[in-house]
Amino acid sequence: MDTFQVIILALIQGLTEFLPISSSAHLILPAQILGWQDQGLSFDIAVNTGSLLAVIIYFRKEVWQLLTAWLTSVFKQKHSADSKLAWWIILATIPAVGFALLFKDYVETVFRSIEVIAATTIIFGLLLWRADKLTHKDLTEYQTGWKKALIIGIAQALAMIPGTSRSGVTITAGLVLGLSRQAAARFSFLMAIPVGFGAAVFQAKDFAETSHAIDWHALILGTSVSFISAYVCIHYFLKLISRMGMTPFVIYRLVLGAVLCGVIWLG
Template identity: 70%
Template structure:
């Protein structure tokens, strides 16, 4: 890949990892418009590492506090709001792990086409609008509870279907369950840490099993650019989400889905 391709794809991954607009839908567009080939597993690992570092560093205080509280709940039996939140995030991760293990091969084979991504971009965009309009907007992430966390986790499992958007479907579920917009986004972003980490580990394992030449310069640039984009995305999204709501992202998803449909069906 040339430098422009690396920068563009890393920025796309960093931005769309946390915005509710589907990263897979956006990564199709450069390939369709510019004829770019698949970037390869090593580059996928790099941009996921950049996104992971961004969310961990942004929430470094919360992550450290939850980690200490979680360990205290195990070894000392001390249960606090932070330890409960940590357990809920772990619980919410389990459905995605199970669904990914069972359905990964089927989805890779049958549901990665641009037609599927175009349709899911539109359908789950509309569902995001419904979630935003019906939300009671009253709970924080510390009031989620294990039942709601598990339901959000099942929603996250659906995101293995390309075009769904992991952040989009988890924020939608959290809104429908009564979380405030910012709390829904924060819970979704914290949930992303184990999921992105797991995905990066699996992709690293697959990458090491191939004979493909690794472009370390492209990987380093990809990490840096995806980190910058993801960190900026998290920062600004949390600043504006309470006032702006989800409607602009819904409109954007619908327009993107229509454009993708144009590539597929014309």
């Protein structure tokens, strides 16, 4: 890849990882529509690492509180609101891990098509609109509870299907279950940390088994651009949804889905 493609793909990853519009779909589309060469596993690891570091650093205070509270609950048997939230996040991670282990190869071969992306972009966009407009939402992430956390975790497992959007489907589930917009987004972003770390480990394992040459310039640039764009995205997304809700993202998904349907029809 040349420098322009690296920057564009890294921006796509950073900007769409935490917006409810599907980063995986947007990373697949340049190859599908523009004929760009697939970015490869090493680049995927780099940009995913950049966005993972962004969410960890942005929520560094919350991450430290949750981690220390969780360790206290494990070793001293002392529980708090933070330790409960940490356990709920761990519980919500389990369905995605199980789904990945069972269906990873199938999803990566069967569902990585423009037809699937078009359908999931529209369907899950409409579900997000339904959840945002027609549900009562006032719970904080500390009022999630283990049952709601598990349901959100099951929703997160669906995000392996391109076009679904991990943040989109988990925020949708959180809204349906009564979480406020910001609480649903924060819970979704915190859930991204263990899932992102696990995905990086699996990707690194697969990469270690290959013998491809490494373009360090592309990896460093991609990681940096992904980190900066993801950090900025998280900051402004949390501010935007308190004022405008999910409508702008729903409209974007519907327009994108319509464009994709047009590409399918013409092609």
